[in-house]
Amino acid sequence: MKDGVSTSYFNNGEVSSFGIYKEGKKDGKFYDYHKNGLLKREQVFEMDSLISEINYNEKGLKVSN
Numbered sequence: 739m740k741d742g743v744s745t746s747y748f749n750n751g752e753v754s755s756f757g758i759y760k761e762g763k764k765d766g767k768f769y770d771y772h773k774n775g776l777l778k779r780e781q782v783f784e785m786d787s788l789i790s791e792i793n794y795n796e797k798g799l800k801v802s803n
Contacts, residue, residue: 739761739762740759740762741759741760741761741762742758742759743756743757743758743759744756744757744758744759748773750773752771752773752775753771754770754771754773755768755769755770755771756768756769757769757781757783760785761785763783763785763786764781764783764785764786765783765784765785765786766782766783767780767781767782768780768781768782768783769781772794772796774796776794776796776797776798777794777798778793778794778796779791779792779793779794780792780794
């Protein structure tokens with residue numbers, strides 16, 4: 739069961755995503771990144787339930803929420 743910070747990486751070693759798990763469930767903010775290093779998506783979860791989501795394009799501009 740996952741508990742704590744989880745981080746994933748692109749093949750080049752840069753962070754592709756990270757977030758926090760509590761008792762095996764997403765809980766808190768999760769971030770996904772484009773390969774260029776800019777933020778792709780920010781999500782907020784409460785015990786695996788998606789509360790909010792903001793998406794960004796490859797230039798870092800917000801495209802939806």
